[in-house]
Amino acid sequence: MHKKMMFSFPDEVLEHVFSFIQSDKDRNSVSMVCKSWYEIERWCRRKVFVGNCYSVSPRMVIRRFPEFRSIELKGKPHFADFNLVPDGWGGYVFPWIAEMAGAFPWLEEIKLKRMVVTDESLELIAKSFKNFKVLVLSSCEGFSTDGLAAIAASCKNLKELDLRDCEVDDLSGHWLSHFPDTVSLVSLNISCLGSDEVSFSALERLVGRCTNLRTLRLNRAVPLDKIANILRRAPHLVEFGTGTYAADLRPDVYSDLAGAFSSCKELKSLSGFWDLVPAYLPAIYPACSKLTSLNLSYATIQSPDLIKLLSQCPNLQRLLVLDYIEDSGLEALASTCKDLQELRVFPSDPFGAEPNVSLTERGLVAVSSGCPKLQSVLYFCRRMSNEALVTIAKNCPNFTRFRLCIIEPRTADYLTLEPLDVGFGAIVQYCKDLQRLSLSGLLTDRVFEYIGTYAKKLEMLSVAFAGDSDLGLHHVLSGCESLRKLEIRDCPFGDKALLANAAKLDTMRSLWMSSCAVSFGACKLLGQKMPRLNVEVIDERGPPDSRPESCPVDKLYIYRTVAGPRFDMPPFVWTMEDDPSLQLS
Amino acid sequence: MSKPVEHDYIGLSEQPLPSMEKRSGDTNAEKSGLRLKDTELRLGLPGSESPEREDRDQNVLSLKSFVSGAKRGFSDALDGGGKWVFAGGSGGGSEGLFSPRRGGNNNEGNDLSGSDSGLKDGVAPKPLVVQEKKSQVAAGNGNTAPASNRAQVVGWPPIRSFRKNTMASHPPKNDDNAEAKFGSGCLYVKVSMDGAPYLRKVDLKIYGGYKELSSALEKMFSCFTIGQCGSHGVSSRDGLSESRLKDLLHGSEYVLTYEDKDGDWMLVGDVPWEMFTNCCKRLRIMKSTEAIGLAPRAMEKCKNRT
Numbered sequence: 001m002h003k004k005m006m007f008s009f010p011d012e013v014l015e016h017v018f019s020f021i022q023s024d025k026d027r028n029s030v031s032m033v034c035k036s037w038y039e040i041e042r043w044c045r046r047k048v049f050v051g052n053c054y055s056v057s058p059r060m061v062i063r064r065f066p067e068f069r070s071i072e073l074k075g076k077p078h079f080a081d082f083n084l085v086p087d088g089w090g091g092y093v094f095p096w097i098a099e100m101a102g103a104f105p106w107l108e109e110i111k112l113k114r115m116v117v118t119d120e121s122l123e124l125i126a127k128s129f130k131n132f133k134v135l136v137l138s139s140c141e142g143f144s145t146d147g148l149a150a151i152a153a154s155c156k157n158l159k160e161l162d163l164r165d166c167e168v169d170d171l172s173g174h175w176l177s178h179f180p181d182t183v184s185l186v187s188l189n190i191s192c193l194g195s196d197e198v199s200f201s202a203l204e205r206l207v208g209r210c211t212n213l214r215t216l217r218l219n220r221a222v223p224l225d226k227i228a229n230i231l232r233r234a235p236h237l238v239e240f241g242t243g244t245y246a247a248d249l250r251p252d253v254y255s256d257l258a259g260a261f262s263s264c265k266e267l268k269s270l271s272g273f274w275d276l277v278p279a280y281l282p283a284i285y286p287a288c289s290k291l292t293s294l295n296l297s298y299a300t301i302q303s304p305d306l307i308k309l310l311s312q313c314p315n316l317q318r319l320l321v322l323d324y325i326e327d328s329g330l331e332a333l334a335s336t337c338k339d340l341q342e343l344r345v346f347p348s349d350p351f352g353a354e355p356n357v358s359l360t361e362r363g364l365v366a367v368s369s370g371c372p373k374l375q376s377v378l379y380f381c382r383r384m385s386n387e388a389l390v391t392i393a394k395n396c397p398n399f400t401r402f403r404l405c406i407i408e409p410r411t412a413d414y415l416t417l418e419p420l421d422v423g424f425g426a427i428v429q430y431c432k433d434l435q436r437l438s439l440s441g442l443l444t445d446r447v448f449e450y451i452g453t454y455a456k457k458l459e460m461l462s463v464a465f466a467g468d469s470d471l472g473l474h475h476v477l478s479g480c481e482s483l484r485k486l487e488i489r490d491c492p493f494g495d496k497a498l499l500a501n502a503a504k505l506d507t508m509r510s511l512w513m514s515s516c517a518v519s520f521g522a523c524k525l526l527g528q529k530m531p532r533l534n535v536e537v538i539d540e541r542g543p544p545d546s547r548p549e550s551c552p553v554d555k556l557y558i559y560r561t562v563a564g565p566r567f568d569m570p571p572f573v574w575t576m577e578d579d580p581s582l583q584l585s
Numbered sequence: 586m587s588k589p590v591e592h593d594y595i596g597l598s599e600q601p602l603p604s605m606e607k608r609s610g611d612t613n614a615e616k617s618g619l620r621l622k623d624t625e626l627r628l629g630l631p632g633s634e635s636p637e638r639e640d641r642d643q644n645v646l647s648l649k650s651f652v653s654g655a656k657r658g659f660s661d662a663l664d665g666g667g668k669w670v671f672a673g674g675s676g677g678g679s680e681g682l683f684s685p686r687r688g689g690n691n692n693e694g695n696d697l698s699g700s701d702s703g704l705k706d707g708v709a710p711k712p713l714v715v716q717e718k719k720s721q722v723a724a725g726n727g728n729t730a731p732a733s734n735r736a737q738v739v740g741w742p743p744i745r746s747f748r749k750n751t752m753a754s755h756p757p758k759n760d761d762n763a764e765a766k767f768g769s770g771c772l773y774v775k776v777s778m779d780g781a782p783y784l785r786k787v788d789l790k791i792y793g794g795y796k797e798l799s800s801a802l803e804k805m806f807s808c809f810t811i812g813q814c815g816s817h818g819v820s821s822r823d824g825l826s827e828s829r830l831k832d833l834l835h836g837s838e839y840v841l842t843y844e845d846k847d848g849d850w851m852l853v854g855d856v857p858w859e860m861f862t863n864c865c866k867r868l869r870i871m872k873s874t875e876a877i878g879l880a881p882r883a884m885e886k887c888k889n890r891t
Contacts, residue, residue, distance in 0.1 A: 082740030083773070088783040116783075139745075165747040192747065220751075274751070298751060348752075350742045380742060407742050438743075464741065489740070540804070570783075 011036075015044045024049045043067060050074070051509050053091060053115065054534065057563040058099035070109035070134070071100070077512045077557055078462075079487050080114055081139060084514055084555070086540060088570035091115045093140075094124075095568075101128035109134035116140070122147030126154035134160040144169035145193075152178035160187040162215075170194035173221075176202040187215035191241050191272065194219075200226055208233040217241030220274045225253050231260035240264070242272035245299070249279045262286035271295035271320075278305045288312035292339075295320040297346050303329040311336050317373075318342040323359040323380065330363030334370025343367055344378040350407060361388035368395040376401040383414040384441055389423025399431040403438035409465035409490075412442040419443055425450030428458070435482075438462040448472035452479020460485040470497035477501035487512040494552075495522035502526055505533055510559035514538075518556055521549035526558070527576020534561050535576040536569070544574060739788075746773060746786075772862060778806050778870035779839075789862045795854050802841065806870060840876045843868050852876065 018041055021027055031041040047070040048061060061071075075091025093115045100107055107129045117140045125132060132155045137143075145168065151161065152175055176199055179185075185206070190198075198221045207213060213234045222230075222243030231237070247253060257280065261267070267287045276299035291313050296306070297320040306321065306329045316337040323345055325333070333340065345363070349356045361384045368374060374396050384406050393399075413420055420441040428434060428451050437458055439447065443466035451458065452475035459482050467473070474497035476486065486508065494517035505511060505526075520537065523544075527535035537544050538555035565575040750773065772789045785805050792798040841853040845864045853861070853868070 079740065081745045082743045083746060083786065083788075084740045087785045139747075165745065167747075297748070346744070346748065347742065350744055405742055409738070409741065462743075464743075490738075 011040050014040050018044055022047070046070060047109075048072070052559050052561070053093075053096065054563060054566050055509070055559060055561045058096045060563065062099060062103050068104075069107060070111070071096075071107070072111040072113075073115060074113040075115035077487065077510060078114075078485070079489065079512055079514070084489065086538065086570075086572060089538065089573060090566065090568055090570070092568060093117050094121045097121045097124045097128070101125075105129060106131055108132060109136075111136040111138070112140055113138040114140065116142040117147070118142050119144055119147035119150070123150040126150040129155075131157055133157055136160065136162040136164070137166050138162075138164040139166065141167035145171045145173070145175040149175035149178045152176065152183075153180070156180060156182060158183055159185060160215075161185065162187055162189040163192050164189060166192045168193055173198040174202065176206055179206055181209060183210065184212050185210040186212050187239075188213065189215065189217040189241070190219050191217040192219065193221070198222060204229055204233060210234075211236075213237060215239040217271060218243040220244050220272075223247065224257070224280065228253075228256040228260040231264055235263050236266055237264050238266050239269040239271075239293075240267060241270070241295075242274075244275050245273045245280060246275040246277040247280070249277070254280060254283060258283040258286065265290075267291070269293035269295075269318075273299035276301050278302075281305060281309060285309075285312055289315065291316055293318040297322055297344065300324065300348065307332040313337060315339055320344040320346070322346050322348045323357050324348055325363070326358045327360055327363040327366065328358075330359075331366040331370075334366045338371060339373055340367065340371040341373050342376040343371075343374065345380060346378075347380040347407060350380070355382045361385055364388070365391050365395075368392040372396075373398070375399060378403045378405075378438075380405045380407060382407050383411065384420060384423065385413045385415045386418065386420055386423035386426075387413075387415065389420065390426040393423075393426035393430040397430045397432065399427070399434055401436040402427055402431065402434060403436065403462070404440055405438065406440040409440070410442045411440075419446070421447040421450065425454070428453075428455040433457055436460045439466055440464060442466075444468050445472040445475070448475040449479075452476050455480055457482050459483060461487070463488045463491055465490045467491045467493060470494055473497035474501060477504045483507075484509045486510075488514070488516060490515040492517055495519050498522060499525065502530055505530065505558055506560055508560065510557065512555075512557050514555040516556070517552045519550045520544040520547065520553050523553055523556060524549070524576050528579040531578045532560055532562065533558055534565055537574045537576065538572060539574075540572045739791075749773075774843075774865055774867050776802060776805070776868040776870070779872050779875075781806060781870075787868070789865060794858045795861075798853075799841065802868075802870070838873055839870050840873050841868065842871045842876055 014037065018027075018030060021030060024047075027041060027045060031038045042064050043066065045065045046068055048065055048068045049072045050056060050061065051074050053073045053075050061068075073093065073096060075093070076085050076089060079085060080089070091114060093112055097110075101124055105128060108131055110125065110132075111134070115137075117137060122143055125135070127150075135151060135155075135158070140163075143166075148161075148163075148168075151158065158179075170193055183206075188206075188210075198219060200222065203218075203222070204226075207216065207230050214237060216230070216234060216237055217239070218227075218230070218241055220243050224243070224245055224247040227242055231240070261284050264287060268290055270284060270287065270291060270293070273296055276296075278301050281301070288309070289312065292315055294313065294316060300322065302324050303326045306325050310316070310319075310329070310333050314336055317339050318341060319333065319337070321329075321344070325345065330345075333343075345359065359381055361381060364377070364379050364381070365388050368391070375398055377399065378401075381404075384404065412418060413423070421444055424437075424439055424443070424447050428437070432454075434455055435457060437451070437455065437460070439462065445468045448467060448471070451461070455461075458480050461476060461480070461483065463486075470493055472491070473488070473493040476483070477497060478501055483504075488511075491513075493513065498513075498518060499522055523535050523537050526533065536557045536559075537553045538557060539553055541547075541554060544551070544553055565577075569575065773786045774789060776785045776787055787798070787801065787805075789798070792801065842850050843853050843861070843865045844850050844867045846866060848866075850869070850871075
């Protein structure tokens with residue numbers, strides 16, 4: 001009788017219930033309950049997320065989820081953003097597109113991050129998926145405006161085209177004219193396109209006929225005096241990114257612009273503002289009271305103008321800004337923007353030896369104190385103290401992401417000259433929900449002990465120029481239960497902690513170690529012992545076996561996979577072989 | 586199962602692994618469950634369970650107390666070093682914490698149930714891994730780098746190329762010394778080679794002159810076989826030797842050219858290095874046959890500019 005009850009729900013009912021479950025983690029849990037749930041879930045999963053494109057093969061994904069409509073793939077390791085991953089390493093999307101093109105004509109969405117996307121891939125997408133709607137390319141490279149033209153021309157149902165921080169070979173601005181008259185974009189982000197010609201008339205026409213356009217992010221090449229026309233054609237915009245925000249001050253241009261901004265009653269997010277000229281800034285004031293997100297990280301305006309602007313934005317939740325804001329600006333932010341959840345402060349002069357602005361730990365302390373909802377911080381500065389970090393930690397126990405970059409490596413607490421172990425220790429101790437942490441400054445193994453002890457929800461940790469010995473790495477690998485991604489550079493971590501915690505690597509997405517002290521012998525051993533890891537040695541000095549086994553490898557990237565070793569590696573990447581004879585029986 | 590099972594990737598252990606034909610699917614799952622545990626212990630305790638471990642002693646260490654999470658083991662080890670203070674520590678031995686095992690015998694005391702006295706070897710957490718960078722590590726407390734002459738480190742500070750390039754091409758106007766401030770940081774240009782399957786990027790600012798640039802490029806591209814081109818990154822491993830490429834570059838088959846700010850292609854080497862780095866937009870290792878006629882224009886352009 002009990003058994004009968006268990007099977008009394010028809011599949012359709014379960015499917016309907018599952019349709020309310022959107023998050024991948026939850027879906028994965030659902031699929032683990034029992035065989036029948038696994039089966040039902042796999043047939044109704046519509047969105048697939050693959051955090052590492054080499055962890056599984058396209059064929060496996062298609063076989064398991066025969067009816068997905070949306071796929072999100074990530075390729076290169078995060079440190080590729082900082083040029084630590086040599087070009088050619090991998091992350092090619094073509095094999096995925098090719099596999100899906102055959103099996104999945106109804107695919108609607110492709111979202112890629114840090115992958116190599118060729119024009120050929122884009123052309124194949126354009127040709128193969130008749131109902132294609134959403135293309136989001138984040139930090140991708142390898143394609144040109146020719147590929148974009150193919151997408152524009154063929155994807156009649158395209159709704160979103162979002163190119164974020166991509167490297168695009170800008171061959172011609174005319175790809176925009178390839179959009180058919182019937183296209184109705186909801187979101188268009190071309191902010192990364194180069195400064196070559198953009199066809200303004202094509203842009204205006206496109207914006208004019210996309211009556212549902214809600215997000216428009218222009219590139220730097222679009223001059224200030226074109227913005228008004230564009231905005232008037234899209235009065236329902238919610239998110240807008242300007243182009244160059246500089247021009248000689250002309251009253252007619254100014255009033256045109258101000259009028260256009262005030263006619264956009266739904267604007268919530270602004271970005272762009274390259275080369276910003278402060279005189280034109282008040283034009284956006286009408287929109288400020290509704291703004292929740294402001295990205296001024298390319299705007300070289302000074303603190304007084306920023307303070308004036310921010311005082312108009314009481315509902316701001318997200319601010320990206322350069323360190324020109326200085327401590328005084330952050331103090332003003334703390335007093336006016338009580339809803340602030342995310343703050344990113346970028347350096348205006350990261351390579352200068354001396355500070356060029358008065359931005360110190362004080363600014364961050366002020367924001368932590370004044371903004372109770374603050375959750376996510378990225379902060380570049382030149383000095384920090386344990387005292388400040390402890391204060392910040394106590395002020396903001398709700399932090400989920402905390403990334404601090406003290407520009408000079410191994411900088412000590414400027415007050416006590418001690419390492420910053422205690423400060424970061426306080427962060428992990430008080431912020432119990434911390435998911436992401438980036439360390440900097442002078443740090444010993446002790447900080448890792450704190451992290452291993454307290455950071456139980458930590459999923460991603462970035463470490464540079466820190467630690468004294470393998471003990472540091474061991475603390476993290478053995479203590480951080482939720483750790484998924486660990487990236488380390490220039491730390492004295494070697495073989496011992498890595499080998500002792502080899503099993504941990506099976507529970508993580510990936511580990512990156514560069515300029516550390518892991519020997520080639522240890523890499524080989526790890527590769528042999530752990531069949532479900534790909535242990536990749538990246539070394540541009542030449543084959544690692546041309547040097548003694550005890551020699552440290554240059555870069556090491558380890559990730560778990562069910563797809564086995566990959567075969568698209570460039571000559572400077574070696575995957576350590578599995579050796580079944582050495583496995584335990 | 587005590588260990589949390591991580592599932593942010595797709596694939597269940599019960600699925601057969603297609604690329605590993607050597608093992609059957611079903612037993613693999615079983616094995617891996619077992620294997621992980623064994624591996625963990627195995628790597629902690631060489632010689633105690635399997636014969637093939639004996640010659641791997643160098644790679645192994647007595648971290649059993651770590652693996653079982655026993656804090657006492659730490660304190661035993663570390664108190665002697667004086668660097669950390671743990672509750673309840675007693676003195677440790679004099680050998681390094683991670684001393685390699687000798688033979689297969691001396692870990693009888695480290696049983697798997699996690700005895701606290703697991704660590705026979707003491708103490709002193711000095712960096713046991715010798716490496717070239719030790720001097721950097723030993724920089725010590727309170728050490729701030731000299732104000733001038735900050736050495737450029739690749740990828741530090743961690744700022745994305747997109748942001749760097751954007752700021753570099755238009756340095757902040759409001760700053761008095763703005764002119765080359767951001768631009769002085771780095772200058773990435775793409776380098777393509779006819780026949781190579783993908784581009785590389787180099788930071789011109791890290792080279793002192795043409796000679797350094799040239800030898801860096803030689804190293805970078807020596808792994809390509811000229812003429813073989815995998816369209817999606819599948820490249821042949823039979824690369825050219827460094828010397829062969831040098832010959833090619835210095836000989837007549839290939840020349841190094843660059844595209845300047847005006848979009849013209851010029852031969853590298855004709856103008857002073859500083860001028861070159863200021864106007865070079867991208868590099869191309871070009872077949873000589875295509876490079877005819879480039880050289881003479883370079884100097885003329887120079888003259889016109891100054």
